[in-house]
Amino acid sequence: MAIELYDTTLRDGTQGEHINLSVQDKLLITEKLDEFGMDFIEGGWPSSNPKDEEFFLKARKLTLDRSKLCSFGSTARLLQNIENDPNLQGLLHSETPVITIFGKTWIAHTSKGLGISEEENAELIYRSVSFLHSHGREVFFDAEHFFDGFKDNPLFALRMLKAAAEGGASRLVLCDTNGGSLPHEIDAIVRRVLAETGIPVGIHSHNDGDLAVANSLAAVIAGATHIHGTINGIGERCGNANLISIIANIMLKMDRNFTFVEHLSQLTSLSKFVYEILNMPPDGKAPFVGRSAFAHKGGIHVSAVMKDSSLYEHIDPKLVGNRQRVLVSELAGQSNIRYKAQELGIELPEKGELLKNLVNHIKELEHKGYQFDGAEASFELILHRELGNFNPYFEVRESKVTIESRKGSKNVDQAVLKVAVGNEIEHIAADGDGPVNALDKALRKALIRFYPQIKTIKLVDYKVRVLEEKRGTSAKVRVLIETGNGRDTWGTVGVSTNIIEASLQALCDSMNYHLFILKASIPSGEELLQD
């Protein structure tokens, strides 16, 4: 039997810290989720804020091929006022085919929170569900704090579920609202609920115990057929259950299917898309879809991975749209470097002094704090230089950077460089917005006469990490720079106790790499004189 996917990225997901989605963002995500194949998309809580009301208004114009849109809200507040309850009215106005309402199923919440009796709470649930149902909507019941409630008072919790079922709810969604349940508890409780009600059961879990995915899978094994979660596990506190991990596990490990999901290989791009819209950096370590999820670092692993990937990867990364990567690191021996070289299309000698020197050189650099993970261009230049294929296009002989500030007047940041190109020496200065910017400008100014090709390149990213933090202000820093030419980007690295020096190294590598790729030639003195 196929399992249903209920996405609540747009509602529960936005409860997370630093999560902010505009109406337009929500519409874009809705279309993407439909394309991927969600059964249900919970768009928001219409009567709680104007943004969600606007969303449901605009969402009517979307053409969704697979997903049904759901609005979310609570049961009515007062038994005497079901018909005119503003929350239920808001839900009807949202015009979604499905309405999900939550009710209290933990006795402590009913008595302390609402201050009503068991009888009244059951009646509130029954009448709220049946009111919405009588208006022709499909109604799902979210049993709030169900697992904590069941552990406290199973009869109370079950009675509330039955009230929802009698009212016409077509799904009973068991919520681990505080996120603290363990998988074996979920298993036992889901089985009990299925035995006592005749209605499909769903699971809605949170990650407060680092177990949201496991709890969702446990519920499925126990018979649940409807799963709530968010893309990338965003959500309040530690987040909701991560649908990305759940989908991959269920399809690839448990051999079950979802109603609509056909192209599991879109999983990585779905994850990235949502991060993009959220304007959040993706989690590199994310299972299945993270940049590091199939990245190998250990030396022995790498040689084995090259022999047979399936021995060192739990699934084929292509199945989820991800890819294998091999990282270069001090922990790796020859085989890592060889693999990386192969990826870059560089042929290394089989053995001998040259190879040994190269490996030692890279190990030594990493010992100093160099790291080539985000700086493949620097790595490539080192290989080519050791192999005798590359000579630097220029050399910075002297540099002097001055940062001057004076109360009441504008800062002056100036770089003066003496740069050797071929037989020529260029002595040049530039001002900038901060010292690194001044250096960047001066370097370009010095080189442009010799290498007009550098005109097209642009810095796209600049990162500083302090190594040996305990050394205070005299600590070593590592600077990573990413440069682009509008088509490709490449990363370079510099390390020094002097942040300016480290930046200059990375800048020089970046320019050299660009010229190397373009196969620029070092101008001879004669050519230059003709200028």
Add this chain to the structure above:
Amino acid sequence: MAIELYDTTLRDGTQGEHINLSVQDKLLITEKLDEFGMDFIEGGWPSSNPKDEEFFLKARKLTLDRSKLCSFGSTARLLQNIENDPNLQGLLHSETPVITIFGKTWIAHTSKGLGISEEENAELIYRSVSFLHSHGREVFFDAEHFFDGFKDNPLFALRMLKAAAEGGASRLVLCDTNGGSLPHEIDAIVRRVLAETGIPVGIHSHNDGDLAVANSLAAVIAGATHIHGTINGIGERCGNANLISIIANIMLKMDRNFTFVEHLSQLTSLSKFVYEILNMPPDGKAPFVGRSAFAHKGGIHVSAVMKDSSLYEHIDPKLVGNRQRVLVSELAGQSNIRYKAQELGIELPEKGELLKNLVNHIKELEHKGYQFDGAEASFELILHRELGNFNPYFEVRESKVTIESRKGSKNVDQAVLKVAVGNEIEHIAADGDGPVNALDKALRKALIRFYPQIKTIKLVDYKVRVLEEKRGTSAKVRVLIETGNGRDTWGTVGVSTNIIEASLQALCDSMNYHLFILKASIPSGEELLQD
């Protein structure tokens, strides 16, 4: 029965992408782990790289109260050469009381990877373990790819475990090396192993399926009594099992104990400490210890949380050293600031112009990129200044920093400052190791005559984070500095497009804060003339 904790942050953890620990870092973490109460600390793989060899050499001088240090390596490579195997020799040279060696237990790895027979592999394991054991070391056996191996060929996998047991291994650690197993598989296989061997079983899991914590708990429920993992779940690909989550779940949810862990409330600070040493931003969403783990956003939740926290939190955050937070939107900025001020023991006016200005000032600073999380001293100075309790002890009127490098000679980094104190102007210069160090030295030199109290303070941490990364080298940076006087430490912040300027702001705040706390008085011209 108490469960043993085996920490491999320093070995398997460092296989993670962007993870880099110096020998000094590793020693600091070792001491912290011992203090927290790990049973075993795996320090590295001695024969694989010089850094780990250096670590074990230096680690001999540490006094560990609780933890036993372990070195890690593989079984011997050749049956004919057990005695002189360089890997086993390296393990012995590490002089750790415990040695953990891994061997192949998946038949595919033995045949394809090593190219040897079942018989030979069992013999290799038996003889490697017994060789180390005969030298008086306790030997743990890491059964590599055990779960995949068992699913493929249970008899082969079990035979390898038995070979290790016969060799004298005192723990059989079952590794889910590729991280793809499901909790119910772990459960069944651990039970089978326990039934067939008489030796304590451990679990070593990876998070490729987002299930590493669940898998570790499943193993414990099935009878495992020894858990491998890393702090914050760092490690190759998607990381190792996160010991932070495991420890909290086992003690708080499963009512089991560990040998030494007494102060679970140190869990949050342990997590932060390791992030700090790694120079990685902490994961705000991390279960139990993350900054958002007990942060409430939803309006209805917040009022209920204030009534009774236990209704909306799976555990009391204090148990793990964390705290509840209520997130306040931009509109309610006042109450947030009031809450923080209260924490710092500063009384704010109930309302009025002063409060409004203060709130606006802080909002404006936060908008510019200031962040007071790690910089409460800067925040406190702002409050006191706005309230009229604080005037800066000095003012830097002019600064000029020069960074000069010349091929073949030593770098010269010089700072020249014009600093006003009372009616005096100090015009002074200093050289340093990098520009920030030069600034630091010059500032101290300028102030020492007026404020000898600054002699005792020392920088303990320096961090740079680039904001608006897309702006390349002219992007804004935020500098966080932590300063200590041997007893307390305090954090200050500076923000600018110029890294030197941002550093100077944070340095000035730091000195001012120290003087403010000591209630230093600004010297008048007369006093100074008497010097």
